[in-house]
Amino acid sequence: MRDMSPWREPVPPDGTMGEPRARGRFGEYGGRYAPESLVEACREVDEAFREAWADPGFRGALARLLAVHAGRPTPLTPARRLSEALGVQLYLKREDLTHTGSHKINNVLGQALLATRMGRRRLIAETGAGQHGVATATAAALLGLEATVFMGERDIERQALNVFRMRMLGAEVVPVTTGSRTLKDATSEAMRHWVGATGDSHYCIGSVVGPDPYPWMVREFQRIIGDEARAQCAAELRTGVPDYVVACVGGGSNAAGTFAGFADTPARLVGVEAEGGAGAARGRLGVLHGCRSLFLQDDDGQITQAHSIAAGLDYPGVGPEHAHLRDLGRARYVTVTDDEAVGAAVRLARTEGIVPALESAHALAWVISAAGGGDLPAGSTVLMTLSGRGDKDVSTLKELL
Numbered sequence: 205m206r207d208m209s210p211w212r213e214p215v216p217p218d219g220t221m222g223e224p225r226a227r228g229r230f231g232e233y234g235g236r237y238a239p240e241s242l243v244e245a246c247r248e249v250d251e252a253f254r255e256a257w258a259d260p261g262f263r264g265a266l267a268r269l270l271a272v273h274a275g276r277p278t279p280l281t282p283a284r285r286l287s288e289a290l291g292v293q294l295y296l297k298r299e300d301l302t303h304t305g306s307h308k309i310n311n312v313l314g315q316a317l318l319a320t321r322m323g324r325r326r327l328i329a330e331t332g333a334g335q336h337g338v339a340t341a342t343a344a345a346l347l348g349l350e351a352t353v354f355m356g357e358r359d360i361e362r363q364a365l366n367v368f369r370m371r372m373l374g375a376e377v378v379p380v381t382t383g384s385r386t387l388k389d390a391t392s393e394a395m396r397h398w399v400g401a402t403g404d405s406h407y408c409i410g411s412v413v414g415p416d417p418y419p420w421m422v423r424e425f426q427r428i429i430g431d432e433a434r435a436q437c438a439a440e441l442r443t444g445v446p447d448y449v450v451a452c453v454g455g456g457s458n459a460a461g462t463f464a465g466f467a468d469t470p471a472r473l474v475g476v477e478a479e480g481g482a483g484a485a486r487g488r489l490g491v492l493h494g495c496r497s498l499f500l501q502d503d504d505g506q507i508t509q510a511h512s513i514a515a516g517l518d519y520p521g522v523g524p525e526h527a528h529l530r531d532l533g534r535a536r537y538v539t540v541t542d543d544e545a546v547g548a549a550v551r552l553a554r555t556e557g558i559v560p561a562l563e564s565a566h567a568l569a570w571v572i573s574a575a576g577g578g579d580l581p582a583g584s585t586v587l588m589t590l591s592g593r594g595d596k597d598v599s600t601l602k603e604l605l
């Protein structure tokens with residue numbers, strides 16, 4: 205475990221996670237760096253989202269979908285045996301128990317409902333491991349929309365099961381053969397495709413990345429994680445608010461949604477990245493997929509390929525709000541290795557009877573190592589978002605264990 209960015213002391217209990225400044229700015233990050241036709245399409249999404257988010261009718265319809273279809277609210281589970289071994293009090297926010305098995309469904313149901321409200325009849329999405337693609341295909345089927353999912357050719361080979369699930373759900377899966385044939389290129393291709401289809405299609409981005417309003421809108425759709433957890437902590441924790449709030453960070457949506465519920469408390473926020481995909485911890489300023497943020501780059505400024513055993517953390521950058529929270533010292537970003545994550549997954553399985561997604565296992569690996577190394581003082585209360593379940597990772601784990 206390596207510590208890449210410090211907190212500002214004392215940790216400010218301020219309202220850092222409100223609306224972004226004009227044109228989607230979080231500090232010096234964010235913005236809308238897109239071709240003219242997409243700038244217009246983003247403006248329409250922005251306007252529709254603002255209207256919808258202020259409309260109790262939309263909020264109510266979404267809350268109902270999340271309840272009756274996705275299984276919300278998700279429980280807060282005390283990890284009793286592991287807590288005892290670590291000398292801290294660890295609570296898990298169980299996004300692994302949602303329909304389709306990860307937090308992605310929260311955002312996708314929000315965007316699908318928004319697309320319906322805007323009169324769109326098709327969702328366009330990119331996917332890496334296929335989790336966001338499956339969630340998008342699921343929401344499209346539920347609301348009677350079409351879905352077109354762009355996926356790198358290499359990922360299609362590696363994730364055959366999710367490709368089948370998407371097709372079973374009625375989505376069209378389009379192989380992307382350019383560049384590294386993985387998530388970065390699938391995202392570029394999806395955006396290019398949207399240019400010619402903005403009239404009838406909504407681009408459903410899977411994380412807090414991309415041009416304004418996506419980073420903000422996706423965080424708002426995911427803040428249900430943090431809002432629920434805040435109320436559950438208030439009811440169940442002796443301290444009311446946990447001392448630490450921890451989540452894994454790929455693009456950063458489950459972390460942003462979790463952090464948003466605690467931004468105005470003194471809780472210390474920790475984002476855990478993969479060693480090989482550490483945009484917040486080790487990225488440099490750049491522009492990719494319509495947004496200014498921190499990206500892994502070579503000396504010529506070319507975006508480099510991320511590498512992680514967890515496909516959902518295999519993105520070479522991080523959402524603009526995380527870059528800003530890092531600069532402010534409001535959240536701290538750390539990295540863990542593939543091996544540490546695998547070890548943490550096995551430990552959770554054997555102490556709590558939960559097989560986590562390898563992405564979520566990164567967050568747990570930090571908790572384990574910080575509790576052992578004194579970074580987490582004995583007796584601390586820790587809320588950790590368990591972003592997804594590990595079923596999708598069993599073939600990867602089977603080769604290693």
Ligand SMILES: *Cc1c(COP(=O)(O)O)cnc(C)c1O
Nearest residue numbers: 411454455456457458516563592
């Ligand atoms: C996609 C995914 C992630 C990473 O995405 P964020 O936008 O950083 O949340 C993490 N965990 C799981 C289970 C995922 O499917």
